[in-house]
């Protein structure tokens with residue numbers, strides 16, 4: 001089986017490359033010229049917003065499946081850089097769909113709880129989307145492009161990813177550990193609620209879906225629904241840091257650029273009970289991450 005992984009320099013993409021199963025031929029792509037930490041022989045640079053470049057790449061690679069982990073992921077910047085966000089999240093998806101049709105490839109695509117409004121989470125796969133910010137609108141539009149295509153597709157929605165990356169991509173857990181190690185007080189919102197997801201759990205779950213040719217919409221996220229403030233307390237506990245530095249704040253006082261779905265979260269029953277996937281609870285994911293950081297080859 002030949003798999004094309006997009007966004008291979010990203011938080012998730014790096015782990016997808018790492019956990020590629022034996023017997024799978026992987027080609028990995030990202031926008032950057034340099035292959036960075038991806039083995040040079042499997043790396044192809046490609047700007048997914050460029051239709052001809054995507055067509056040429058996919059014609060040459062002829063993948064059986066594409067795992068699309070590339071995205072414009074900065075939720076606040078998306079409000080001010082709408083054109084770029086749309087290009088990367090929606091037009092790139094159109095380009096991938098068109099090119100995939102030529103070689104009959106299926107697409108496994110990553111989406112987000114931000115397609116929901118956070119009025120009455122946690123959400124099941126068939127609940128009605130209603131994004132409150134531009135990032136969520138673009139991710140929902142990408143889902144619709146894929147659903148409207150004749151391809152075999154999977155949409156895997158996730159939220160609050162954290163984990164190891166060679167280029168130290170910023171995520172909530174790594175940011176918080178850095179702050180607490182410095183002795184800096186931090187304000188963490190008490191009213192943003194949802195799952196938190198260890199990137200290795202997600203990467204392994206995605207490979208399981210690919211290996212078993214699962215198609216459809218599925219929520220893949222840590223199995224516990226928790227407030228961001230309580231999760232921060234668990235980070236302090238697991239990493240032996242000073243939890244008294246963590247101060248509660250409400251989203252209304254915190255003034256983030258983009259609106260967030262507050263009472264959010266993804267019900268992962270289908271992933272856990274029907275598909276048998278291993279998705280950690282909050283402490284379990286953090287413990288695995290800590291063990292990974294202490295290992296010699298993360």
Ligand SMILES: NC(=O)c1ccc[n+]([C@@H]2O[C@H](COP(=O)([O-])OP(=O)(O)OC[C@H]3O[C@@H](n4cnc5c(N)ncnc54)[C@H](OP(=O)(O)O)[C@@H]3O)[C@@H](O)[C@H]2O)c1
Nearest residue numbers: 007009010011012031047048070071073110112158160161
């Ligand atoms: N991180 C989360 O908490 C979270 C939560 C829910 C859903 N998701 C979804 O999960 C997926 C993976 O997220 P992630 O956190 O791993 O993302 P990420 O770390 O931001 O990685 C995305 C990668 O895509 C690249 N990229 C951007 N524009 C591109 C273009 N035009 N052509 C080709 N590549 C391009 C990025 O390069 P640059 O960095 O140079 O832009 C980056 O290397 C995304 O679909 C995201 O929406 C993430």
